Amino acid sequence: MRLQIPLAITFLIGLFMAVQFFVPHEVFQYSFESLLAWVRIVGAFALVLGIGSLLRTHWDKIRRRRRDWPYSIVTIVSFLAMCVIGIGFGHEPGTVFYWVFENIQVPLDATMFSLLAFFIASAAFRTFRARSTEATLLLVAAVVVMLGRVPSALIVSFGDTAVGHYLHANMPDVSEWIMNFPTVAGKRGIIFGVALGAIATALRVILGIERSHLGGGGGGGQ
Amino acid sequence: MAETIPLEQVLGTWVAALLTLAIFSFLYRDNPVYKIAEHMFVGVSAGYGVVITWREAVIPDLIQPLLDPAAVDLAGPNYVVLIPGALGMLMFSRFFPRYDWLSRWPIAFVMGYSSGLAIPAAIQMQLLPQLHATLQPVWPAGEVTWWMALSNLLLFVGVLCTLAYFYFSREHKGALGVASRIGIFFLMVAFGAGFGQAVMARVSLLIGRVRFLYDDWWMTLVAPWFGGG
Amino acid sequence: MNVEERPVGWWRAESIWTRLLSLDRRWIFLGIALAVLIPIITGLTLPLGKPAPPTVAVYDYIDALQPGDVVMFAVDYGPSSMPELHPQALAMVRHALEKHLRVLSVSLNVQGTALANDVLQTVGEELGAVDGEDYVNLGFKVGGSAVILGMGEDILTVYPTTADGRRTRTLPIMAGVRNYDDIALVIDLAASNIPGAWIAFAKERYDQDVALGITAIMATDFYPYLQSNQIIGLVNGLKGAAEYEALVGLEGEQAPGMLGMSAQSIAHLLIIVLVIVGNIAYFASGRQRVGH
Numbered sequence: 001m002r003l004q005i006p007l008a009i010t011f012l013i014g015l016f017m018a019v020q021f022f023v024p025h026e027v028f029q030y031s032f033e034s035l036l037a038w039v040r041i042v043g044a045f046a047l048v049l050g051i052g053s054l055l056r057t058h059w060d061k062i063r064r065r066r067r068d069w070p071y072s073i074v075t076i077v078s079f080l081a082m083c084v085i086g087i088g089f090g091h092e093p094g095t096v097f098y099w100v101f102e103n104i105q106v107p108l109d110a111t112m113f114s115l116l117a118f119f120i121a122s123a124a125f126r127t128f129r130a131r132s133t134e135a136t137l138l139l140v141a142a143v144v145v146m147l148g149r150v151p152s153a154l155i156v157s158f159g160d161t162a163v164g165h166y167l168h169a170n171m172p173d174v175s176e177w178i179m180n181f182p183t184v185a186g187k188r189g190i191i192f193g194v195a196l197g198a199i200a201t202a203l204r205v206i207l208g209i210e211r212s213h214l215g216g217g218g219g220g221g222q
Numbered sequence: 223m224a225e226t227i228p229l230e231q232v233l234g235t236w237v238a239a240l241l242t243l244a245i246f247s248f249l250y251r252d253n254p255v256y257k258i259a260e261h262m263f264v265g266v267s268a269g270y271g272v273v274i275t276w277r278e279a280v281i282p283d284l285i286q287p288l289l290d291p292a293a294v295d296l297a298g299p300n301y302v303v304l305i306p307g308a309l310g311m312l313m314f315s316r317f318f319p320r321y322d323w324l325s326r327w328p329i330a331f332v333m334g335y336s337s338g339l340a341i342p343a344a345i346q347m348q349l350l351p352q353l354h355a356t357l358q359p360v361w362p363a364g365e366v367t368w369w370m371a372l373s374n375l376l377l378f379v380g381v382l383c384t385l386a387y388f389y390f391s392r393e394h395k396g397a398l399g400v401a402s403r404i405g406i407f408f409l410m411v412a413f414g415a416g417f418g419q420a421v422m423a424r425v426s427l428l429i430g431r432v433r434f435l436y437d438d439w440w441m442t443l444v445a446p447w448f449g450g451g
Numbered sequence: 452m453n454v455e456e457r458p459v460g461w462w463r464a465e466s467i468w469t470r471l472l473s474l475d476r477r478w479i480f481l482g483i484a485l486a487v488l489i490p491i492i493t494g495l496t497l498p499l500g501k502p503a504p505p506t507v508a509v510y511d512y513i514d515a516l517q518p519g520d521v522v523m524f525a526v527d528y529g530p531s532s533m534p535e536l537h538p539q540a541l542a543m544v545r546h547a548l549e550k551h552l553r554v555l556s557v558s559l560n561v562q563g564t565a566l567a568n569d570v571l572q573t574v575g576e577e578l579g580a581v582d583g584e585d586y587v588n589l590g591f592k593v594g595g596s597a598v599i600l601g602m603g604e605d606i607l608t609v610y611p612t613t614a615d616g617r618r619t620r621t622l623p624i625m626a627g628v629r630n631y632d633d634i635a636l637v638i639d640l641a642a643s644n645i646p647g648a649w650i651a652f653a654k655e656r657y658d659q660d661v662a663l664g665i666t667a668i669m670a671t672d673f674y675p676y677l678q679s680n681q682i683i684g685l686v687n688g689l690k691g692a693a694e695y696e697a698l699v700g701l702e703g704e705q706a707p708g709m710l711g712m713s714a715q716s717i718a719h720l721l722i723i724v725l726v727i728v729g730n731i732a733y734f735a736s737g738r739q740r741v742g743h
Binding site: 021032033039040043092098107110113117126128130139143146149150153157168176179183 | 472476479480482483484487497498499500501503504529530531532533534562565568569572592593594595597598600601604605608609614615656667670671672674675677678687688690712713715716717718719720721722723725726728729730733
């Protein structure tokens, strides 16, 4: 029972969603709209899983005095504070919640990701080697795209010369051509593979062959 | 500096600038200030997610249809939302080991929905239109220039060869071997272009932060102290 | 590593090249920081170059719409991609509001709704546009594809209220707007795979025209859909934002995309120099021969 019911739910809902796309009938239409509304509601609760495991991890760290546990207090306090000011006092522009979003969350998130600029530069220096034909193609394509997207870099390199201006005028076209033809060809091969893979996986889930997502027994572990 | 900046904005910019510097301090080496900022980020983001989901999704989709139907343009309470509501609530059973098997129901529901949808999506968005778009005129005529025709041919050959590379059911020898080798070349150009774009993206993110630090913080709030700005 | 296999000569083992390859990466960090900082401090301006055709396609499409037409902005990005996508959003929303189009905003990414508020408020105030008449932020909904498909049937069912709790039906902007049949263009601004859902469900199921504003890193993933005409155009990264700003005719503080482009050029140059120097050092130090 504990497994049969979820498997039956997945099978029925999955079958319905796959079939309704191809059968435009009024009954299907009404159920389709209702089902979409249900997904939007059930989906909201999925957040519970993520937040739950986040809080559990940090709470465990504090309780067991694991390494760096005081930082976990920062996480939990920030989480609770955000919830209180947002649920208690509104979330529109002009509220404290919005101020925290703009002045704490935005800079932290954006800066965290901007660190990647430094790491990608360092990686380019250390690992980007013209070791083989393949690697050389990769390198050349990367450089052409980097210059083609910001052709003014070519004016900086070649100065106010005929070569500089010629490259400045034409490199964007070369870069667009690389994006439009060889890149699309390579990516499209991948897209076909991914699409077939997605269909196969979806069928396995609907038919109950793939059930790892239901492995939630035993304290929530996978 | 004729106009005065509102106090909460001054305070906000200072907080944002100090937090930005706190994250950047990681570039020198890992340190407690960075760790505090990082952990604050995780907590604040999670809290933000809960608040927005509560206010913009749960209240109008679940609570108001039951308790305040007029606010969401309903003539009377819509009790049907209790079904997905109850299904969703079962997610909380995760926190009670004895009953956590119940959380499989909503998960099964969402998985069924997304798997069922994935099949027509893959066919209609990816397989058919992408296949169709690969078959472009490869003979120069009318509006199709010879360069265009050649590029289209290259695209067609490229897609075939890339597929040959991903075809693992036969050993890559003979014609298949040649095709898959050409396929690798196309993949490498695609990855190279991807790397170039990635560099572009990462640098843009840094520019955003540096411009904030320089324009919004340094030039607006700090430099005026020194008589600049 | 077998030291004896290394070539002998002035470039041998402990040569300048080997030392260069083991350079503390913090020097590279410093270089990148300066490459970005100096152009910004000095206010260096460099020519932008011609706009990419996919950007022009989006601009032309919006420019050809008539006053009162509805465009929907899906603000599906968070702060982590704000430097690239926020300037795009600002320029495109400004273009739409200047043309007196009606602007609806939705978010499938939870962080997008707050950023949508920022864009609409900033541009709305500058242009004197009215919230609820000229633009409105409908806000965030959970469910991704279920939101996109739901709006194909009835937007009011998915969004009975706006982000700030007003009844959507009562707003003047919603007059005559029921589903995608009444929307000229959906512009998805995203840094994830969400554009795929817009293409699969809004375009392929409801034949809704879709344009994308994406981060540069996503570009190679979505060019195939551009070539197949499943999207009408694509604005790519900070450069795309700068191109769009130039097309709209913005400058100075109103064109944050353009302000960043000089720094972008210099940083790209530095990275290309690093790649070249890295390769020279690699081959000159003989590391490639020892199966590195």
